[in-house]
Amino acid sequence: MPSKHEVGTSRRQEAVFAALADPMRSRVLQTLATRGGATATEVAMDLPVTRQAIVKHLGVLDRAGLVTWRKEGRDVRYEVHVDRLRDVARWLDRIASQWERRLARLKAIAEQTGDPS
């Protein structure tokens, strides 16, 4: 099982999964990736939804830590937060290695000779 720290981490990862579960939000993020950063107005030019909707999606992505932003005059420019994605990849790796350890223990027990089970 995860340690307390990892439980906290997984909660944060959930926000990422939830953010990416919405197809339009995924497209917003892809658009940012393709453009190498963009304002809400620029994203709205590429996608069939209003700028207002884009702003909402960017808000969710921001709370999930998937984008970073900075002010640029009157605009806000958003970029993909690549480290965050690597973070999620590492989280999945950790779950995989937990299974690896559990199955290794199962194997060790199963292969013990003279075990009555």
Added chain:
Amino acid sequence: MTDTITHEITIHALIERVWDLLTQPEHIARWYAFDGADIDLRPGGRLAFRWREHGEYRGRVERVEKPHTLSFRFVGHVPDQDPNLHNSTLVTFTLRERGGSTIVRVDESGFAGLIDPTEGTANKSAISLEGWRGGFEALAAYAVQA
């Protein structure tokens, strides 16, 4: 990067023995749920794994095909919660016999379905695994080249 984690191992023991270790509470406590396990081994049956320092983690049995398949929904990240589609993943054990040995494969899937409880009422109809996958794969590719 996909929504499924898979791991496979070859165990030099008969499939019936591995099945018992995988499904009997007293054995599960030896390799996984160190402070005890309950498992009602039939579809819809309750499952609980305990670790003294973390609490009780619950699940619900989906498929039981002795000695080849056991699958269950599992709330692996929050204690004391009954499983539903938005707080649990699907864990599937598949056992195959090969010349006196047993190949055990575990798949854990459904991370994309996990909903952040802090986000309130997410628009569930808009949530699609395909959307998540597409987005994630594109971004994983982006992360690699960046």
